[in-house]
Amino acid sequence: MTRQIRSRQERAWRSDRIVCGKPHGWLHRRDTGHNARVVSEPFDAVIIGGGPAGAAAARLLASWGHSVRLLTRTVDHTRSLGESLPPSCEKLFDLLGATDAINNGGFLTSTGNTVWWGEGTTRTAAFVDGATGWQVVRHDFDALLLRLAASAGAQVVRGALVRDVRLASANGRPGPAVSTVEYGTDDQSRHEVQASFVLDCSGRTGVVARRGYRVADPTQTTLALAATWTRPDGWGLADASHTLVETYADGWAWSVPVTPLRRYVTVMVDPRTTDLGGDRGVISRYEREIGKTAALRGLLEGATRNTVPWGCDASLYHADVCGGPGVLLVGDAASFIDPLSSYGVKKALASAWLAAVVVHTSLTNVSLAGVALDLFTTREREIHDASVRQSTTFFAEAAARHLHPFWTGRAGAGDPAGPEPAADVDIARLREDAAVLAAFEALRGARQIGLRRGDRLRIEARPALTTREVVLEERLVLPTWPADGHGIRFLRDIDLVRLVELAPEYEQVPDLFEAYVRRCPPVSLPDFLGALSVLLAKGALVIT
Ligand SMILES: Cc1cc2nc3c(=O)[nH]c(=O)nc-3n(C[C@H](O)[C@H](O)[C@H](O)COP(=O)(O)OP(=O)(O)OC[C@H]3O[C@@H](n4cnc5c(N)ncnc54)[C@H](O)[C@@H]3O)c2cc1C
Structure with a gap:
């Protein structure tokens, strides 16, 4: 490492962007305050992105004794989504040692879903055996997971925007391969860090994943328009904790309560037929879409919209290969499944666990690195394919009623009759x-x-x-x-x-x-x- 690079890194280490908890037996050269430790490079893993996938992988790897630096950019908290996490996430929370922290994190617990899907009648489904899920504001949930990653010993660098990754080729062999990650911090300084593994956990951004790994699914192009609403006298629902989902002719809408009085209401539309044109365009489009619903429109009568609706891309994509020598694509970086499933965060956590297992195996038993990488890609593809099959079944149901290209296109995208391994x-x-x-x-x-x-x-x-x-x-x-x-x-x-x-x-x-x-x-x-x-x-x- 050059002196110039080292001095840049030391400047960064002195700043309070690094949050780091107890170390796990790696080489400490200097304590820089804030409990931060200087780790000899290369790190075992550098993780790009501090969403659920990045934070979970960082926590696991650090708690298994690996040196980890996680880089995550500054985000606009006001555009954080309210999301539903199903009860089955608990197994992964347990694996992360995060269940107590999440249960004490102040998130609303949910008992099920209420759905108006296709045929128009109300379907109320409680989670099996009285289990409960979580309704989370993602910014709060992600911040909690990042704290847990730091407390396990990972160096968490906030305000760090990764600009480039120079991957080592390792002669094409799978396993550790020293790569260099270049990032800038909010104070305009630039940094480099080296690692045996780079985990691309940057979600849709796909810092590495976009380099030819990912394929977009043109039949599943979706734009989400979200806003938060409050109603001081409550919502008058049979179960106020439920996620609500409603289809209409050319889109669908859903709502996640995050407190008894506040909820996110999001509409899912085809961006190819959506001309937004500035804030006023977004508001009128959002209101027009809400106007196409029946149950949700009724629910929002007398409620106050607290925010200008904002848009986020929810189009589907997947990678056929989820990594290579010294690099893995984890969570949404590898593939995006329809939000309808409410399984995105669960999938990201499962992917993070598997990625951590692959890194740990490759660093401790390099002879299994190739097998581990193949297993990672296979599992990621299986999870993605299973989700596509499941969503396609729901889309077919909605298509049968609405007969609109929004639905018929989606219904034809997967193969619900295909084999279920x-x-x-x-x-x-x-x-x-x-x-x-x-x-x-x-x-x-x-x-x-x-x-x-x-x-x-x-x-x-x-x-x-x-x-x-x-x-x-x-x-x-x-x-x-x-x-x-x-x-x-x-x-x-x-x-x-x-x-x-x-x-x-x-x-x-x-x-x-x-x-x-x-x-x-x-x-x-x-x-x-x-x-x-x-x-x-x-x-x-x-x-x-
Ligand atoms: C409209 C919508 C609704 C959804 N609803 C649900 C739901 O109800 N339930 C559910 O389980 N899932 C839902 N999902 C899916 C869920 O949001 C994702 O699957 C999940 O966030 C994936 O986690 P991740 O960690 O892989 O990626 P992300 O959460 O996207 O995290 C990526 C992180 O990387 C950071 N990053 C990106 N680029 C860089 C860079 N260059 N340098 C540094 N950092 C970078 C980002 O800021 C972010 O922190 C929904 C998604 C959408 C779009």
């Missing part, structure tokens, strides 16, 4: 499969069983995930099952590899069951029989 390993569904039922009957009717491995079965090492590592684990691989081609190890906690190994040694199913539970964690007999029937039906085992 997860479905063919769902034991509840498999139990209804005719071949599985026949295998079950054959097992039940047999006085003795003679089982052997099917001719087309292979047991192969395939990548799998632990909480912080990619590992190789043995899996059953058959030509046609599971459809995702990843192979399978467990079905409802039953270790299929162990079962296939044990099965030829026993002539009675009860003996086989006993032998299995002696060697593996206990499972229920119905699940065990179900798994054995599936192995027979799929040809992993055959009756001799």
Whole structure:
């Protein structure tokens, strides 16, 4: 590192933009105050962007002992959105060690959704088993996650706009590769920092992702126009915590309450047919769109709009490859799913966790770096594709009623009838499969069983995930099952590899069951029989 660069960095480190908590065993050269630590470069990871993906990846990597600097630009807080987070986010909050902080963060808890979708009648859906989600103002939520990242030891630099990234080629090999990130701070100074991994968590901006990784989906071009509203006497709703969603002929509208009296109301329109032309144009367009709704229009009568509506791009895109040597595209940087799903933040957090696992694995066991990178891209694509399939089903429903290009275009974009990779390993569904039922009957009717491995079965090492590592684990691989081609190890906690190994040694199913539970964690007999029937039906085992 040149002296010039170092002195620039030291100027930056002296400033109060860096918020850093306890260090995690990396080299400290100087304590610069504000609990900041100077870390020898290259950092293990430099993270671009302080949204949910960036903050979560920074927190995980720092708490696993890696040196991390997160760079995030100054944003206009008045344009922060109110967003709904489903109850299923809790698993990821737990993984981050963030659940208590989020539950104590003052966010409104939500019990479900109220929807007027396509057919016009009211559908009220509570979350399953009385679970609750969160209604968050994103600026507050992001600030909380950034504090948690800093408290885990990540250097969080606010007001840092990344201008360029010079990626190392690493001879094309996946794994760590020292890259240089150039950024400017709000005081107009310029800085450079080096890292073994660069995580592009810059969302739609896609600092690295836009360099040819991303593909736009032209059928899903959407502009969101958002504003906040208050009503001092409350909203008179059956459940004021619900997210409200309503479709109309050429768009849809939704509303997220963030306090009992204040809510965000957003309309989603096609920008190709939207001429905004300044604040007055935006206001009149927004009001026209609200005027097309029925339920939301009624709700807003007598309410006060607190802000001039503002626009944000909500068009879809995805990357076919989500990284390369020393670089990963994380969260919205890699792909954007329709906000209708309310899964954007959850997807970003899951992507951040996976990215942290890939970085950790690559830094600690470089021989698995390629496998880890492939797994990252595969998982990111699967999550994106599953979301497209789900949204397309909803769009088809709305298209059937509205028959407008806004809906028919979206309904035709995905393939709701296409394969759902997860479905063919769902034991509840498999139990209804005719071949599985026949295998079950054959097992039940047999006085003795003679089982052997099917001719087309292979047991192969395939990548799998632990909480912080990619590992190789043995899996059953058959030509046609599971459809995702990843192979399978467990079905409802039953270790299929162990079962296939044990099965030829026993002539009675009860003996086989006993032998299995002696060697593996206990499972229920119905699940065990179900798994054995599936192995027979799929040809992993055959009756001799
Ligand atoms: C209209 C709309 C409604 C939505 N509603 C919901 C909802 O209800 N529920 C839900 O779960 N999701 C919702 N989403 C999706 C959700 O907002 C995103 O999926 C989520 O924010 C992705 O997180 P991220 O960290 O990947 O990206 P972002 O949140 O976009 O974070 C990117 C960060 O990078 C920073 N950055 C960008 N460029 C630079 C740069 N050059 N240098 C430094 N920093 C940079 C940005 O300032 C930002 O802080 C909605 C999205 C839209 C558009």
